[in-house]
Amino acid sequence: MKYLPKHNKKTALLYAVGVAFAIFSAFFGFLSGSTEVSFSDIFDGLFGNSDTVGARIFEFVRLPRTCAALLCGSALAVSGAVTQNVLNNRLASPSIIGVNSGAGLAVTLCTAFGIIGGWRVSLFAFLGALAAVSIISLGARKWGASEGTVILMGVAMNSLLGAVSEAIVTLKPEVSVFSADFKSGDLSGATLDRLLPVFVIILFSLALLILLSPHLELLSMGDGTATALGLNTRLMRPIFLVLAALLAGSAVSVGGLISFVGLLVPHALKRLAITQTRHLIPLCALFGAGFVTLCDTLARTLFAPYEIPVGIILAFIGAPIFVAILIGKKR
Amino acid sequence: MLEIRNITSGYNKKTVLDGLSLTLSGGELTSVIGPNGCGKSTLLKTLSGLIPHTNGQILIDGVPLNTLNKKETATKISYLAQEKNCPDMTVEQLVLHGRFSRLGFPFAYSDTDRVAAEKAMDRLGILPLAESPLSSLSGGTRQKAYVAMALAQDTDYILLDEPAAYLDISAQLELMRLLKELAASGKGIIAVMHDLPLAFSFSDRILVMSDGSAAAVGSPEELCSSDTLQKIFGVSLTCDSQTYKYVY
Numbered sequence A: 001m002k003y004l005p006k007h008n009k010k011t012a013l014l015y016a017v018g019v020a021f022a023i024f025s026a027f028f029g030f031l032s033g034s035t036e037v038s039f040s041d042i043f044d045g046l047f048g049n050s051d052t053v054g055a056r057i058f059e060f061v062r063l064p065r066t067c068a069a070l071l072c073g074s075a076l077a078v079s080g081a082v083t084q085n086v087l088n089n090r091l092a093s094p095s096i097i098g099v100n101s102g103a104g105l106a107v108t109l110c111t112a113f114g115i116i117g118g119w120r121v122s123l124f125a126f127l128g129a130l131a132a133v134s135i136i137s138l139g140a141r142k143w144g145a146s147e148g149t150v151i152l153m154g155v156a157m158n159s160l161l162g163a164v165s166e167a168i169v170t171l172k173p174e175v176s177v178f179s180a181d182f183k184s185g186d187l188s189g190a191t192l193d194r195l196l197p198v199f200v201i202i203l204f205s206l207a208l209l210i211l212l213s214p215h216l217e218l219l220s221m222g223d224g225t226a227t228a229l230g231l232n233t234r235l236m237r238p239i240f241l242v243l244a245a246l247l248a249g250s251a252v253s254v255g256g257l258i259s260f261v262g263l264l265v266p267h268a269l270k271r272l273a274i275t276q277t278r279h280l281i282p283l284c285a286l287f288g289a290g291f292v293t294l295c296d297t298l299a300r301t302l303f304a305p306y307e308i309p310v311g312i313i314l315a316f317i318g319a320p321i322f323v324a325i326l327i328g329k330k331r
Numbered sequence B: 001m002l003e004i005r006n007i008t009s010g011y012n013k014k015t016v017l018d019g020l021s022l023t024l025s026g027g028e029l030t031s032v033i034g035p036n037g038c039g040k041s042t043l044l045k046t047l048s049g050l051i052p053h054t055n056g057q058i059l060i061d062g063v064p065l066n067t068l069n070k071k072e073t074a075t076k077i078s079y080l081a082q083e084k085n086c087p088d089m090t091v092e093q094l095v096l097h098g099r100f101s102r103l104g105f106p107f108a109y110s111d112t113d114r115v116a117a118e119k120a121m122d123r124l125g126i127l128p129l130a131e132s133p134l135s136s137l138s139g140g141t142r143q144k145a146y147v148a149m150a151l152a153q154d155t156d157y158i159l160l161d162e163p164a165a166y167l168d169i170s171a172q173l174e175l176m177r178l179l180k181e182l183a184a185s186g187k188g189i190i191a192v193m194h195d196l197p198l199a200f201s202f203s204d205r206i207l208v209m210s211d212g213s214a215a216a217v218g219s220p221e222e223l224c225s226s227d228t229l230q231k232i233f234g235v236s237l238t239c240d241s242q243t244y245k246y247v248y
Helices: A011-032 A038-046 A053-086 A099-112 A119-142 A149-173 A173-184 A190-211 A212-218 A223-228 A231-256 A261-271 A277-301 A310-330 B038-048 B070-076 B093-102 B111-124 B139-152 B167-183 B196-202 B220-225 B227-231
Strands: B002-011 B012-025 B029-033 B054-059 B075-078 B157-161 B188-192 B204-209 B212-217 B236-240 B243-247
Touching: A011 A149, A011 A277, A053 A190, A053 A212, A053 A231, A053 A261, A053 A277, A053 B236, A099 A119, A099 A149, A099 A173, A099 A231, A119 A149, A149 A173, A149 A190, A173 A310, A190 A212, A190 A231, A190 A277, A212 A231, A212 A277, A212 B012, A212 B093, A212 B157, A212 B167, A223 A231, A223 B075, A223 B167, A231 B070, A261 A277, A261 A310, A277 A310, A277 B029, A310 B243, B002 B038, B012 B038, B012 B054, B012 B220, B029 B167, B029 B196, B038 B054, B038 B075, B038 B157, B070 B075, B070 B093, B070 B204, B075 B139, B093 B139, B139 B157, B139 B167, B157 B167, B167 B188, B167 B196, B196 B220, B196 B243, B204 B227, B212 B220, B212 B227, B220 B227, B220 B236, B227 B236, B227 B243
Parallel strands: B029 B188, B029 B204, B075 B157, B157 B188
Antiparallel strands: B002 B012, B002 B054, B204 B212, B236 B243
C-alpha cells in the first residue's frame, strides 16, 4: 500500500509565489515614492551608512513603513484564517466580527488619554480585540448561533464600538485628526522601535499556530467531533482566540483599521485548494504581507504627492477579487 | 467490557438518562433503538465522555471513564455524532484526524498514521477520493469519510449515532456488514438505529430504550418474539432466515 502524499506540488509552488510576492512588494515599497531610492541606498541604509538622502529616506521612512505593512498584512490575514476556523464560520474575519473595532476603540481611548505609541498601545489594542472576539465567541456558543447570526452580531458589535469611538472623538476633538486616518488604515506613523514588539508577537503567534495547526483544524469540525477525537476544546478555543486577538490587536495598533485582508486572503488560498492549516497559516502570512504592502505603496504613490489611506486601495482591489472568488465558488 | 452502572445524565438541569445500567461486550454489534427523545444520542454522548454523568459509574475495561482525560478516552472510544459539520478539508485530512489522540509533539501525523488512514479509506472504498474536498461529496460519501475517520481512530469501542443516515440502501447494507466484520474482529460496536429491520438483521444484541432507561436488552430473536416492540413502537417484526421485516 502506497503512503498518502504529505505535500503536493501546488502547495510548494504557492510557497514560492508567496515568498516572491512578499519580496517583490517589499522592494516595490522601498524603491517607489517621490524621492528616488536606489538599490545602493537600500544597501547603505541597511548597514547603517546613511550618508545620502536616498539612504536616509529608506532607513527612516520606507523601511519602517514597508515593515509595518508586511507585519500588518500577515497578522490580519492569519487572524482571519484562525477566526474562521475557531468560530467555524467562513464569513468571519477580524474586521467583520468586530475584533478590529474592539482594538480600534482601545487605541482611540489610548490616544484620548495621551498614550500615542509603544507597547502600551499594543497591549490595549490586544485587550480590545480580545474582549470583542470573546463576546462574539461566547455569544455564538451560548445561543448556538448560525453563520449568519454571528456575522449580524459582528455588525452590531462594529456599530456599537464605532459609536463609542465617535463619542470619544466628539468629546475629545484633538483625537479626530488621528481618528480619520486610523479608521481607513494608516501606516505612515510606523517606526522600527514601535514595530519590534509587534514583530515579536506576530512571530510567536505564527510559530504557535503552525505547531498547533491540527488542533485548529479539529475545532473547525465542531465541538462534539473535536472532543470525541481527543481535543480539549475548552482549553484550545480560548488559546486560539487569544492568538487571533494578539494578531489583530498588534496589526491595529500599528496600521489602524485595515479591513478586507483577513477575509480575502484565507478565502483566496482556500479557493486554490489549500485546506491544510499547517500550510494555510504561513501562506496567509506571506500573501497577506505582500498584498497589504503592495496596496500601501500604491496608496502613497498613485496620486503623489497626495496620499490616500491604504484601506481605500485595499477595498478597490480586494472587493472585486473577493466577489470573483465568491462567484467562482458558486459555479 | 463497557459497564454502565445506574447512570444519570442530561443537559443543564434536564435529566435524560435516569438510572440506566447495562454491560456491553467487545466483539458484539449492539443496536440502540427507541422512540425520538428517549435518550439514545445522550447515551452515546455520555459513554464517549462528551457530557458528564452525574450519578453512577461507567467503566471501560475496569477503568472509570471520568478518570480519563479527553485524549485517553479517544484512544478507547470513538464516537460519530448524528449531526456533523462539513469543514474545509479533504477526505484524507478528515480521516487522518482520527489519529489525533495518538499525536505527540510536534503534532505532525506520522507514516504509521497515514497508513492507518489509508487502510480505513480503502475499507470504506473511498481511497480514490482521498484528495477530494468534503464539500464536493454527497451526504452518503461524506458519511463514509466520517466512518473511515472512526476506523482510523482504532479504538476498542466504536459508537455511531445513526450511521446509516444519508446512505442509500446498498450503502446501508455495506456499512452494516462492515460493522458486523469489525465486531467479529473483537471491537465493541454500538449504533443508534432507526431502521428496525436493518438493526435486527445485523445486530448481535438490541438495546430498546424508553424514557431514559433500558426497556429491554436481548438478542434480535428474543426481542422479536417478545411484545416489547409492540409496546414501544406499535409495530412488530417477523423473521425469515435472519432477515427481519415490519409487521404493521
